[in-house]
Amino acid sequence: MEKYSRNQRITGIMKQLIENPNKVINLNTFTEKFNAAKSTISEDILVIKDTFIKLGMGRVETTLGAAGGVRYICGMSKMERGEFVSFLCQILSEEHRIIPGNYIYMTDIMYNPEIIKKAGILLASTFINKEVDYVVTVETKGIPLAYEVAKLLGVQLVIVRRDNKVTEGTTVSINYVTGSSKRIQTMSLSRKALRNGSKCVFIDDFMKAGGTARGIINLLKEFDSIVIGIGVLIEDIEISEKLVEDYISIVEFAGINEEDTAVIYPSKYFQ
Amino acid sequence: MEKYSRNQRITGIMKQLIENPNKVINLNTFTEKFNAAKSTISEDILVIKDTFIKLGMGRVETTLGAAGGVRYICGMSKMERGEFVSFLCQILSEEHRIIPGNYIYMTDIMYNPEIIKKAGILLASTFINKEVDYVVTVETKGIPLAYEVAKLLGVQLVIVRRDNKVTEGTTVSINYVTGSSKRIQTMSLSRKALRNGSKCVFIDDFMKAGGTARGIINLLKEFDSIVIGIGVLIEDIEISEKLVEDYISIVEFAGINEEDTAVIYPSKYFQ
Numbered sequence: 001m002e003k004y005s006r007n008q009r010i011t012g013i014m015k016q017l018i019e020n021p022n023k024v025i026n027l028n029t030f031t032e033k034f035n036a037a038k039s040t041i042s043e044d045i046l047v048i049k050d051t052f053i054k055l056g057m058g059r060v061e062t063t064l065g066a067a068g069g070v071r072y073i074c075g076m077s078k079m080e081r082g083e084f085v086s087f088l089c090q091i092l093s094e095e096h097r098i099i100p101g102n103y104i105y106m107t108d109i110m111y112n113p114e115i116i117k118k119a120g121i122l123l124a125s126t127f128i129n130k131e132v133d134y135v136v137t138v139e140t141k142g143i144p145l146a147y148e149v150a151k152l153l154g155v156q157l158v159i160v161r162r163d164n165k166v167t168e169g170t171t172v173s174i175n176y177v178t179g180s181s182k183r184i185q186t187m188s189l190s191r192k193a194l195r196n197g198s199k200c201v202f203i204d205d206f207m208k209a210g211g212t213a214r215g216i217i218n219l220l221k222e223f224d225s226i227v228i229g230i231g232v233l234i235e236d237i238e239i240s241e242k243l244v245e246d247y248i249s250i251v252e253f254a255g256i257n258e259e260d261t262a263v264i265y266p267s268k269y270f271q
Numbered sequence: 272m273e274k275y276s277r278n279q280r281i282t283g284i285m286k287q288l289i290e291n292p293n294k295v296i297n298l299n300t301f302t303e304k305f306n307a308a309k310s311t312i313s314e315d316i317l318v319i320k321d322t323f324i325k326l327g328m329g330r331v332e333t334t335l336g337a338a339g340g341v342r343y344i345c346g347m348s349k350m351e352r353g354e355f356v357s358f359l360c361q362i363l364s365e366e367h368r369i370i371p372g373n374y375i376y377m378t379d380i381m382y383n384p385e386i387i388k389k390a391g392i393l394l395a396s397t398f399i400n401k402e403v404d405y406v407v408t409v410e411t412k413g414i415p416l417a418y419e420v421a422k423l424l425g426v427q428l429v430i431v432r433r434d435n436k437v438t439e440g441t442t443v444s445i446n447y448v449t450g451s452s453k454r455i456q457t458m459s460l461s462r463k464a465l466r467n468g469s470k471c472v473f474i475d476d477f478m479k480a481g482g483t484a485r486g487i488i489n490l491l492k493e494f495d496s497i498v499i500g501i502g503v504l505i506e507d508i509e510i511s512e513k514l515v516e517d518y519i520s521i522v523e524f525a526g527i528n529e530e531d532t533a534v535i536y537p538s539k540y541f542q
Binding site (some may be wrong): 003004005006007008010011012014015018019020033047048049050052054055057093099100101103104106107108112113114115119131139140141143144147150154155156157158159161166167168171190193227268 | 273275276277278279281283285286289290291304318319321322323325326328336370371372374375376377378379383384387388410412414418421422426427428429430432437438440458461463464490499506509512
């Protein structure tokens with residue numbers, strides 16, 4: 001049977017860890033794959049663990065016992081985080097982004113995997129110690145970000161629809177009033193989409209008054225489920241009275257200045 | 272200045288490679304990070320490269336020259352691929368999945384990061400040698416899969432909307448006729464969403480007659496752009512006359528049997 005060097009085992013273990021965030025991988029997976037003793041694999045993991053701390057790139061945890069194993073928990077060094085948030089502020093305040101109606105065009109940012117991956121790490125790492133069952137979002141622009149957070153937390157994504165699709169089976173629909181423009185909107189979710197009694201994190205691209213977030217809280221009540229965390233990329237701080245408490249944002253939008261560009265600051269959560 | 276052992280360097284290099292698929296990372300990034308000579312880093316990468324081949328988990332390529340460096344290209348061993356496709360066939364033919372109207376309920380599958388990550392590797396690896404500028408999808412169910420493929424190809428995602436949103440600025444809308452039910456539908460895309468003259472890959476969850484795919488081809492013509500590849504998770508082979516050629520699917524749907532379950536086979540592309 002084939003033998004592997006420590007370098008080779010570390011390469012293989014790293015791939016599996018990074019590709020399965022927040023999932024406990026049993027040590028037997030590696031002892032079998034690399035035809036090595038448990039003590040050998042444990043030493044490999046110790047090297048990996050120390051390097052994660054040294055390089056500030058998240059952490060690797062080992063859990064003992066029968067269901068024990070090793071798992072990778074996403075994270076970012078303070079320096080990298082600072083650089084990323086500054087970069088976000090910079091691109092969001094680019095000149096060409098203000099479109100008629102005084103909206104910020106940010107679709108390209110929300111659909112850029114390099115950016116969304118990092119934003120996902122920031123948001124996911126704040127919820128990592130809670131027992132999250134699902135990450136919930138409402139279509140469309142926040143889906144890639146919500147997907148990243150779900151992946152990093154190792155849970156299923158749930159997407160609430162604006163309409164009612166035949167391919168969803170029985171659905172529950174609620175009407176809600178948006179907090180900023182006071183319009184009535186509908187959102188619906190398939191009965192099959194989540195188990196009753198779940199704990200959910202709601203992720204979205206932009207929060208104005210928080211009407212959508214409150215709508216989600218009410219919709220999830222129909223599934224006997226609760227929202228235990230809310231995370232958005234941008235928060236509009238011009239609307240100071242929010243309809244929800246306890247949310248985190250990565251950057252803050254403070255209106256449009258005289259040069260017709262958005263005024264964007266790092267939010268207090270990631271300074 | 273801090274020194275790192277080979278094991279530690281490999282741990283750090285692996286993290287950066289796996290998290291940045293299909294992106295060339297300059298060797299200087301690593302020589303600076305680890306305070307090591309280029310020859311040392313080259314040896315580290317050689318170990319990684321060989322291990323990828325040995326374990327059949329994609330590949331690592333080095334390119335020479337000023338813009339040279341190293342990049343990770345996603346892949347899956349034949350065995351893992353076979354297991355994954357069988358697993359997909361099995362869960363898609365579960366009893367409870369047929370919903371009124373004879374649709375397969377597959378939302379949970381399309382929003383499951385563990386499944387979508389693997390499906391993404393299968394589709395992305397077939398387009399990896401083409402010069403892809405964007406991955407395009409149409410909302411909503413295919414978005415996570417399209418996002419994975421975009422991330423693995425190292426390109427931007429573009430999401431075509433069913434409606435017209437104020438936050439998208441100037442949009443181009445087209446009407447198209449669905450291939451199976453002959454309904455007229457609209458799709459629209461922001462003018463800012465992609466550069467003219469781009470090569471795109473279209474990703475979706477399900478293909479019936481291919482009306483949506485043909486609609487995308489026509490929409491992209493308005494941006495002087497072309498579709499150079501189409502990939503779907505499931506293809507309906509009951510509709511044999513497709514409106515588009517040259518597409519790949521992971522599994523085939525061959526109708527519903529007497530036990531009221533979907534008949535699903537591995538497609539010819541991934542056998």
